[in-house]
Amino acid sequence: MLSSPPVITIDGPAAAGKSTVGKGVAQKLGFLFFDTGALYRAVTLAALQRGVPIEDEARVEALARTIRIDLIPATQADGRPYTVLIDGQDVTWELRSDAVNAHVSTVSAYPGVRQALKAQQRRIAQQGRVVMAGRDIGTVVFPEAGLKIYLDASPEVRARRRCLEMEARGEHPDYQAVLAGVRHRDKIDSTRATAPLRIPDDAVVIHTDEMTIEQVVDRIVRLARERFRTTDGS
Ligand code: DC
Numbered sequence: 307m308l309s310s311p312p313v314i315t316i317d318g319p320a321a322a323g324k325s326t327v328g329k330g331v332a333q334k335l336g337f338l339f340f341d342t343g344a345l346y347r348a349v350t351l352a353a354l355q356r357g358v359p360i361e362d363e364a365r366v367e368a369l370a371r372t373i374r375i376d377l378i379p380a381t382q383a384d385g386r387p388y389t390v391l392i393d394g395q396d397v398t399w400e401l402r403s404d405a406v407n408a409h410v411s412t413v414s415a416y417p418g419v420r421q422a423l424k425a426q427q428r429r430i431a432q433q434g435r436v437v438m439a440g441r442d443i444g445t446v447v448f449p450e451a452g453l454k455i456y457l458d459a460s461p462e463v464r465a466r467r468r469c470l471e472m473e474a475r476g477e478h479p480d481y482q483a484v485l486a487g488v489r490h491r492d493k494i495d496s497t498r499a500t501a502p503l504r505i506p507d508d509a510v511v512i513h514t515d516e517m518t519i520e521q522v523v524d525r526i527v528r529l530a531r532e533r534f535r536t537t538d539g540s
Contacts, residue, residue: 311434312337312534313450314526315443318457319503320491321464323514323522324439327457329387330523332437335530340377340430342440342447344390345423346414347401348375352392353413360409367418375426385474407487411494414441420500441495444506453533454509455526461488463515 314331316324325341332339349370350360358365376391390398400406413419424447431438431448440447444454459467465485472479495503505511510529514522 311432311436312452312530313431313434313448314437314453314455314530315448315451315506315509316437316439316455316457316526317441317444317503317506317509318455319441319459319464319495320488321468322457322459323467323519324457325387326519327514327522327526328437328439330519331526331530334523334527335437336435338430338433338436339388340427340436340438341388342423342427342438342443343410344377344388344401345375345426346419347406347410348390348392348397349373349419349423350406350410350413351397351400351403354405354409360412363416363418366413367416367422370416370419370422407491411491411498415494415498415500417500441503442501444509445504446501449506453526453530454506455529456505456509456511457514457522458511459514461485461492464488 314337316328318324325343328341329339331337349366352358352369352373353360353366356369358369360366374393378389378391380386381389381396386398388398389396390401427438427440427443427447430436431451438448444451444456462485465481465488468484468488469479469481472484512522512525
């Protein structure tokens, strides 16, 4: 059997359902859910808010090392999966803005930014009992994880799911634009030089086009119980 700390990594492309699924799995197992995309989004938002040019790699890196980012349980019942604070300020919804979406891939390709955030992510993973979602968690951040999942879905299904999410928040998304955005981010995320998105060698790949959220969550929970012999949760 595996030694502690029990860690589940969920990697995969944009809008594959990593947050929704990760949160569901964490709830059932009594684990913490940690969405690492929020860290990259927070650095991007901080740069935009403070007038740091996104192309200025050195200044963006400096921001990644100095701002304090906290992910805490949801402080409002407005559909958010958790609350994100930058230096104590609630930025949960700003992290999902078009401006952040447009620039986050550039920021997350900077090696210095990744290095600064990796240290933070490893500290959290080492505490164990965590579901950590991202692009490079099973490959780079915590390759010793006991269970690695790679969540995939076609770009069309991911774009449709993203549109539904936005509509639920009262927005009026254009499907073609959302689809183009998903494809654009896939390309940057999987072709960047540092820690590109790829399937960890020992990952369980789950293709979710034809699956409900509950089915995906149940599959991962079953796998986790086998690997970690955990009896927590329902
Ligand atoms: O999962 P998301 O859409 O919130 O991720 C936002 C961006 O952050 C995405 O362009 C990829 C990047 N990211 C990353 O490079 N590494 C991670 N571990 C998580 C996210």
